[in-house]
Amino acid sequence: MANIEHFRAFVLAAELGSFSAAARQMGKAQSAVSTAIANLEIDADVQLFDRSGRNPVLTAAGAALLPNARGILLGNQEFLARATSMSQGVEGHLCMAIEQGISIKPLLDLLRAFTSTFAHVSLEIVTPDPTDMAALLKQGRAELGLMIEQEGYPTGFQFRGVGYSRTVPVTAHDHPLATLAQVRHADLRKYRELVPQSRQSAETARTDRRKSPSVWYAENPMLVLELVAQGFGWAELPYSIIADRLRTGDLAQLNYAFQQSDILQGVDAVWTEQRALGVAGQWMLNKLLELPQDVWREGEQVA
Amino acid sequence: MANIEHFRAFVLAAELGSFSAAARQMGKAQSAVSTAIANLEIDADVQLFDRSGRNPVLTAAGAALLPNARGILLGNQEFLARATSMSQGVEGHLCMAIEQGISIKPLLDLLRAFTSTFAHVSLEIVTPDPTDMAALLKQGRAELGLMIEQEGYPTGFQFRGVGYSRTVPVTAHDHPLATLAQVRHADLRKYRELVPQSRQSAETARTDRRKSPSVWYAENPMLVLELVAQGFGWAELPYSIIADRLRTGDLAQLNYAFQQSDILQGVDAVWTEQRALGVAGQWMLNKLLELPQDVWREGEQVA
DNA sequence: AGTTTATATCTGAATTACAGATAGATGGAT
DNA sequence: ATCCATCTATCTGTAATTCAGATATAAACT
Incomplete structure (x- = not known):
């Protein structure tokens, strides 16, 4: 059956313009690349390369399918990358609950940094009514909350002022x-x-x-x-x-x-004791706490 | 190596909540699914399912990786779909050159129809200076042109008024x-x-x-x-x-x-005789010719 | 307890993937 | 024109894999 490596052979061969070169780069025999691509062509029922010359040349079909093959390869890479990220204890998803009315403008740089530091962690932001905040955190729907400070929080909640x-x-x-x-x-x-x-x-x-x-x-x-x-x-x-x-x-x-x-x-970061924050959540919390105070005064012309 | 079918086993098992059910649906033995997923877990070095119960349950990692696996599957499907589309003579790409100043508003419905009829054909629209139009078509950079009508076209060009x-x-x-x-x-x-x-x-x-x-x-x-x-x-x-x-x-x-x-x-559709239009290009040309005249009068309040 | 249905694992067979070798072809150098 | 290096297709035997079937065992349900 179609093997990821076969797609890699196709893409490499297309990029290098040579089956042999692709084989060398993959550490395999030339015949392996040759048959792999031939099988791909049989499965897909299209000619990917024009082999009339000394070197194979992409056909129109091959050129059109090349991005698709690259996509499959990328998908596989991301799968693996995300998996290793998770095997090192990084969660795959982080949900932040930001109370309605709290601007996310002060957080934009932080969020940008998050995407590059934790490229494999998908981020979700929900903007609940303050009433729903506790439930969201308690039932694990969200890992980290940002809300207007209250006098007291229910037991089981941790909180720290961040802005x-x-x-x-x-x-x-x-x-x-x-x-x-x-x-x-x-x-x-x-x-x-x-x-x-x-x-x-x-x-x-x-x-x-x-x-x-x-x-x-x-x-x-x-x-x-x-x-x-x-x-x-x-x-x-x-x-x-x-x-x-x-x-x-x-x-x-x-x-x-x-x-x-x-x-x-005041704006508090809130999370629950019971559900330990993952690596990404921890990072986010720390960065929130480190956030300089002046990012919170936006468009400032204080009366 | 990682086989596309293995990802399918993972996705199906996750969806059905059962390795056996997934195996049945794939027409394979239960053991095949079991080992396929086990191997996936070894390759990725993460636990995808919690097997403590009677039925396997997705772990957090598994849930996070599921969309990625689906992505790979989709990529493969698209690869195949596009390939069969091309093996039936449909080109993988259509480039239209629309002269600057010709509005694409009258064409929007047509383009929408194109995307659904030829989902696997990528469409490119370039808006060249009228001077460049001939060159673009001649050298095959674009297959089909739309330009303000001229008195005469160079030999080798076909043209028909469309609006x-x-x-x-x-x-x-x-x-x-x-x-x-x-x-x-x-x-x-x-x-x-x-x-x-x-x-x-x-x-x-x-x-x-x-x-x-x-x-x-x-x-x-x-x-x-x-x-x-x-x-x-x-x-x-x-x-x-x-x-x-x-x-x-x-x-x-x-x-x-x-x-x-x-x-x-007048707006003419222009193409070259030498480069035969593909199935999608032909379709586009026909639809252009069939376009009712009144789509061309947009926002009309004629003086 | 008994039944049904689930998963992990083992085993041997069938398939597949691959390296190595060979032959034909191409493009460049002599 | 000839030679040489290098390319690709194909063949062959071997190694690796995938898989079905069988077995053991665990979980849910009656």
């Missing part, structure tokens, strides 16, 4: 709050607050008492963004997802009277 | 010509004409005496477009490449007093 995410209060540009030079608590309470969280997680979790009595919840920050843009109320949203619309004047940033308007929320 | 391309005279929106309700020859002669052709081809070829005494030539229509937009003069350009900029008001269409401003130039 921060800037959250900014905004409204639509034509919202009454946008006209105020200083926004006081009393002003906020007059209008609807839009919270990028599911209701249930917001009620159980964290520190924050909402600032307004009228609150809408939406699971998806982008949804909240849309609602804010449509004038439904105000929200505190990650800078990364509103930067563009602040620039276009679509949205307006509020200026809090009672505190710094820019709210810096 | 038309709309050419429209334009200037920048703030060009003096743009203010005229009717543009006469005398007006045109006052300003620089920009011709999307190399000087040499324009001098040797065709009917057209340029309308203005001051002429600039540029090989690339997009370059001409830029020059026109910058106010360097006026040009007759294919509607397809200026449609957007007409819409944004960046460019303005001129209204000829002496003829229809919209100049419909």
Whole structure:
């Protein structure tokens, strides 16, 4: 049956323009290459080389099939490479859960480095609702999480701060709050607050008492963004997802009277104790911890 | 050595969750599958299945490598499929030369149909200067050409009209010509004409005496477009490449007093007699000839 | 416990792959 | 024109492999 080496013979012969040369390079007899290619031609029912001359010359069919043969060879190489990578304890897949609203821009260089360091590890990034984060990690769906820091994590979870995410209060540009030079608590309470969280997680979790009595919840920050843009109320949203619309004047940033308007929320890397991180996951975690703080302030013009 | 069938055994076993079932489906003995996979594991130096239970279960490594194995199988399938396609006289590659300025929009459906009818034929589209077209076809670099019709073609070329391309005279929106309700020859002669052709081809070829005494030539229509937009003069350009900029008001269409401003130039399919078209090329030519005329009037609001 | 169905392993047979040798052919050098 | 080096196809016998069948054993199910 078709053997990988036979494809190698084909490709080498095509590249070198000689069966003998290919045989020498493969450390085999010339006859081996000759019959291997002949068999390939029988199996495929095409002439791969024109043998009328002293040296074989690729036919049109051979030239067209050469990339395919190379593809098979590459596939085999990758199979082996990935296998040895895994036999050395490197996992084949790493899933990172990055909470919605945390920008991946600060991570782009890191991800680039990952692809070159762990070429054989496929990377998956999921962006769950904060509520789902724990489940994802617990059931092993994701190995490593990035989320806005909480007061406490359930037992079994490890966490370390790795950076921060800037959250900014905004409204639509034509919202009454946008006209105020200083926004006081009393002003906020007059209008609807839009919270990028599911209701249930917001009620159980964290520190924050909402600032307004009228609150809408939406699971998806982008949804909240849309609602804010449509004038439904105000929200505190990650800078990364509103930067563009602040620039276009679509949205307006509020200026809090009672505190710094820019709210810096810590970003934690989270993982479970039970599931040991693989080599690639470990690497990713270390690089996250080493990340210089200034990569987190993107497009910065802090108010 | 690693045999394609062994990878198939791996994939089938993984899919069916059973070596025996895989063996049955392959028409082989169970022991063959068992040893094939065992050998794969030795070669790759990884455990692919966890055999502690009654049925083998993929390990993490096995799951990670499964897509790779599938890739190899697919590669092999494609190799064979393409080979049989070619053994039936279908060429492996078709190169079409489409003259710069002819829009490919009317052809999109046709190209889509091509990809499904000739899945194993790779398609290449080059967009040469009209001057280069003949050379490309003659030397076999391209099998089929689409170009603006000429009065005569060199011997050895076949040609058939397949459609038309709309050419429209334009200037920048703030060009003096743009203010005229009717543009006469005398007006045109006052300003620089920009011709999307190399000087040499324009001098040797065709009917057209340029309308203005001051002429600039540029090989690339997009370059001409830029020059026109910058106010360097006026040009007759294919509607397809200026449609957007007409819409944004960046460019303005001129209204000829002496003829229809919209100049419909025929598009010819051109090929050489010597190089017989393959099955796919023949198909493409036939479909081009059958193309209903109305696909050629795109975004039409004819003046 | 008994039955069924699974996998690993062993053995011998059949197939296949290969090295080495041979013959014919080609292209370049003399 | 002749010779030489080198190419490829093919033949032959041997070595390696692949595989089916048989056997042992383990797991799930009745």
